[in-house]
Amino acid sequence: MPRSQADQSDVLAQNRQHYELLVWMAQRYAAVGDVEKVLRTAMLAGNYALWLPVGLLSDLRLERIVVSAVRGTGAVTVDGDRRNGRVLHVLSEAHGIGGHTRLAARWIGRDERTADVVLTNQSVPVPGLLIDAARTSGGALHDLRGAGQGLLDRARALREHMDRADVVVLHVHAYDVVALAAANLPGPRPPVIYEQHADLTYWLGVAAADVLCELRPAVRSLDVDLRRVPAERIAVLPMPVDEMGSAGSEDLRRRLGIRPDAVVALTVSDDWKVTSTAGRGLHDLVDKVLHFSSRLTMVLVGVQPNPAWERLARKYPGRVHSVGRVPDPSPYFALADVYLESYPTYAGTTALEAALRGLPVVGLADAADDDPAHLFQRWSPGLAGRPAAPTPSRLALTVSRLAADADLRRRDGEEAAVSVRALHDNPGWRIQLEALYARARSARAADVGDLGESPIDERYALLLLRTFTASQASVDPRAVVAPLGDLYDSALEGDLNAALLRGRESSLQVRVAAGWADHPAWTARLLALAAAQPRLRVSMPFVAADDALGTASVTRLTELIAGVGRTTEDCGDICLESQAAHAPLSLNGELAFTDEALVGLGHMIDSPMWGDVPASAQEPVAVAG
Structure with missing residues (x-):
């Protein structure tokens, strides 16, 4: 709902x-x-x-x-006079599937300079296309995370790589603080271009962008008004795209069971771009399109099968194929006759690839100009002159006409290919690249202090x-720590727990698991911690098969307390109870008998995060153990 x-x-x-x-x-x-x-x-x-x-x-x-x-008190300057013939491309993480890594590899392949690549946070095997692009250019690839360094060490290492280049291009993820830090270490450095491939969402890096490289001008208002990027620091470079090959389409058609006389419409997109956000998603459009044209078959790449697509597949037997993510989508482009842009959010890159392949590209743009959603439905530069259908019915009619007329498909596809090639393919793209580099060489270092x-x-x-x-519901910050990997250690976890619990006067209550009497060394360490930390309240269950007075539990606990040089009078807040009493600050779950649990608890108790918090963060926060 x-x-x-x-x-x-x-x-x-x-x-x-x-x-x-x-x-x-x-x-x-x-x-x-x-x-x-x-x-x-x-x-x-x-x-x-x-x-x-x-x-x-x-x-x-x-x-x-x-x-x-x-x-610190140092300053950063841009040295735009370097002419070593090297460009450094920086990625947070490269993947074999998706357009982000392909964009960087194509950029490298079209630039005549030597290209080195640095990965700041790679957690999966590096895809071959990026390795090959760097090596073919005469450059090398460097994995900073593989060296096991912290983020500051990575930033310093990245700055050393920057200092060997004429220009730096950041293709980084939204969280990449390593690139932001490296660009702001004191001293002279080459100009930095921030390639903005995630133009609709939050990202770190305004203070690293001597020039912000937009891939499409439609998002200019977001950059200037909401990101506070000065307009004079913004340039546009259409994303580089290559024409897809044509091998394997006949085998693929047979494997999918598509009729020989069927006209194939293709969409290549991530799931989130086709999911309904306001009552209508791509499956609704496909339903209408298939209803209008009985010859049409729909193939979706990157889109995972789900109940909506399964219902359509039953409604139109043999005419809906949702194949999920694939490492190489080129056979699907070769299979297609028409490209249907994703909805409600345009995919962007794949529509350009389809146009270069000579496919007619159609899409629905039904968001009003005063609705921020209209930014999600804007063509990239090479397609910007093409009209988009304003309603689902008009879209279905357009697709129906294309499905019925092969000559119309050919003419429409050729027009789209010429337009896209002029801006997104050589030699026009390389001219724009040189203008971008020249713009960056003349820029001053970004100064975040001037931007409000x-x-x-x-x-x-x-x-x-x-x-x-x-x-x-809102999600706990501890659910999105994956990019930190091993750097999300017990100390940071303890600090984050302390910040979330944000106690000021109340004690932090922990509940020990049953069986503590069988782990005397571990329990003694916990008791010593409790004695030294007045903020800590320890709740302990009675030992198994104890009598109504808790005689065995009291006796065993008193012995362990004496073993750490304390008495029941100065041992801290230790309680034997069947279940922990309600406390305003409680660590959910039972404390396990491990070294890691005690170390983490010690970090949390000693955390500097127990102080006052800003008013905007003082509302109650649900905390999981």
Whole structure:
């Protein structure tokens, strides 16, 4: 059931509270000079705001915290006169599926310069296309996470790689604080171009963007108004695309069971771009299109089978094929006769690839100009002159005409291919690339101190919430720590737990698992911790088969307390009870008999995060153990 506007606003407000808590943690770490923890917390905040909308598309306040922590009193200058013939491309993580890595590899392949690649946070095998692109150019690939370094060490290593290049291009993820920090370490460096492939969502990096490279001008208003990027620092470089090959389509047609005389419509997209956000999704359009044209068969790549597509497959037997994610979509482009752009959010790259293949490209743009959703339905530059259907019926009629007329499909596809090739393929694309590099060489270093504050836009945030978030409630920050990997250690976990529990006067209650009497060494360490920490309240169950007075439990506990040099009078807040009493600050779940549990508890008790928190983060927060 769709959430009401009030429910969505509540979730957004709770997301913002979680996010503000993370920013506050970064401030606390900055105050004590812990630069590594500043970077780790900023990384966590960036990933949180990417996936859980908070009302911001940038946070110049958080970026200033990072910049100040790594720069100190030093300054950054741009040296635009370097002519070593090398460009450094920086990615957070490269993947074999999806357009982001292909974009970087194509950029490298079309630039005559040597290209080195640095990966700041790679957690999966590096795809071969990126390795091959770097090596073919004469460059090398470097994996910073593979060296087991912390974020500050990675930033310093990245800066060393930057210093060997003429120009740096960031193709990084929204959370990438390593690139932001490296660009702001004191001293001269080459110009930095931030390639904005995630133009609809939050990202860190305004303070690293000497020039912001938009892939489509439709998002200019977001960059200027909501990210506070100065207009004079923005350039447009259409994304590089290549024509898909044509091998394997006949075998694929037979394997899918598509009729020889069928006209095939193709969509290649991520799931989230085709999911209904306001009562209508791509499956509704496909239903209407298939109803209008009995010759048409629909193939969806990247879109996972689900009940909506299964219902359509039953309604139109043999005419709906949802194949999920594939490593190489080129045979599907060769199979297709018409390309249907994803809805309600355009996929972008795949429509350009379809046009270069000579396919007619059709899409629905039904969001009003004053609705922020219209930014989700804008063509990339090479297709910007093509009209989009304003209603589902008009879309179905357009597709029906194309399905019925092979000559119309050919003419329409040829027109689209010429238009896309002029902007997105050689030699026109290379001319624009050289202009981008020249623009970057003449830029001053980005100065986040001049940009004011990032504004909150609740209307746009609610759109992102509907689009990206399936959860009916706000999500705990500990659910999005994956990019940190091993850097999310017990100390950071303890600090985050302390911040979430944010006790000021109350004790922190922990419940020990049954069987503590059988783990005397572990229990003794816990008792010593409790005696030294007045903030800690330890709730312990009675031992098994004890009498009504708890004689065995009291005796065993008294012995263990004496073993750590304490008495029942000075041992701290230790309670034997059948179940833990309700406490305002409780660590959910029972404490396990492991070293890691005690170390984590010690970090939490000693955390600097027990102090006051900002008013925006003081509402109650549900905490899981």
